Amino acid sequence: MAVTCAEGPPYSAEGSARLLRPRDDDALRAxxxxxxxxxxxxxxxxxGPVSEGTLKISETLGTRTSGLRGLSISPRLGLGGRAIIQLRPQSVEDYATARTITHDYDRPVINEGLRSIIAVPVVVGGGARAIIYAAFRQSTPMGGRILDMLGRARDRLAAEINIRDEVDRRVALIDTLVEGGQAPATSALIEGIREIHTELRVLTRTTPDSALATSLHALADKLAGLSRGDAPATDVTLSGREVDVLTYIALGCTNAAVAQRLSIKPETVKHYLRGAMGKLDARSRVEAVSRARRLGLLQ
Known part of the structure; x- marks a missing residue:
């Protein structure tokens, strides 16, 4: 789930951080x-993600209609709007008759046949960054098991977004240090890069089974190279997704396994693999991995 542009994450409106930040929708979908x-x-x-206080539902599973997808939820309105403001789960056992919420979104909810609904906010840095919903077409008590299940998902997603924010902050710091043509070989910059490199390595150990860790490793190695004053080893440049795909192939994953880990289609995996092989002038998967490693593009 690595290197595509996300909408409006903090510290990445322009520049390197925007290029490196994974799309948060990928993590939510997983x-x-x-x-x-x-x-x-x-x-x-x-x-879906929450941006500037407004939720946009971007991911749906198990729906029969398209009414929920793309729906924008304003603060305080509906279950999701209440969750954004109160920063805690909100639920109803019978949506149609519930008096504790506004009914601004009745049409898509009722057309979908939803009755019991719970909305759980993903809180990062004191604000809601996404909302996760679970709903049933019959009256179902939103008891401890459901809350525990959604709570675990909420915590995993919050940790993932928090790490991505941390990477953006560190890249923004590098951009600030070198802004205006300042010499990158100054002792202060070198020590700063070394410190950032160490912290990124710590972050990667907290996400050992995530494609995010791959991007963190790659960024950490780039920072280490800056501190040594290394020159680029090759003119070949792989996209973030191509690096992700080659990384999992190097671990022995099939295309189907890579697709599952990155939350993309197997055909999309093939597309990125063909692109990487073309850039590396490789005739096979194994040769592509070998050349990428030799050129320092892959660990």
Missing amino acids: ELRVIAQEFVTPAVVFG
Whole structure:
């Protein structure tokens, strides 16, 4: 799930951080899939990122209509709007008759046949960054098991977003230090880069089974190279997704396994693999991995 542009993350409006930040929708989609698999009773799960206080539902699983996808939820309105403001889970067991919420979004919810709904905010830095929903077409008490399940997903997603924010902050610091043509070989900059490199290595150990760790490793190595004054070893440049795909292939993953880990389609994996092989002038997967490693493009 590595290197595509996200909408409006902090510290990355322009420059390097925007290029490095993974798309948060990818992480959200992966968590929704985990939630859907854990439910014994068929459920509808959906959610989206919160930007400038407004939620936009970008991911849906188990829906029968398209009414929820793309829906914008304003603060204080509906369950999601309440969750944004109160920063804690909000639920109703019978949506149509609930008096504790506004009914601004009745049409898409009722058309979908949803009755019991819970909205859980993903809180990072004191604010809601995403909302995760679980819903049922029958009245279902939102008890401890459901709350625990959604709470685990919320915590995983919050940790992932927090790490991405940290990477953006560190890259922004590098951009600030070199802004205006300042000499990159100054002792202060070198020590700053070494410190950032160490901290990034610590972050990678907190996400050992995430494609995010791959991007963190790559960024850490680039920072280490800056501190040594290394020159680029090659003119070949791989995109973040191409690096992600080659990294998992190097671990022995099949295209299907790579697709599952990156939350993309197997055909998309093939597309990135073909692109990487073309840039590396490789005739096979193994040769592509070998050349990428030799050129310092892959660990």
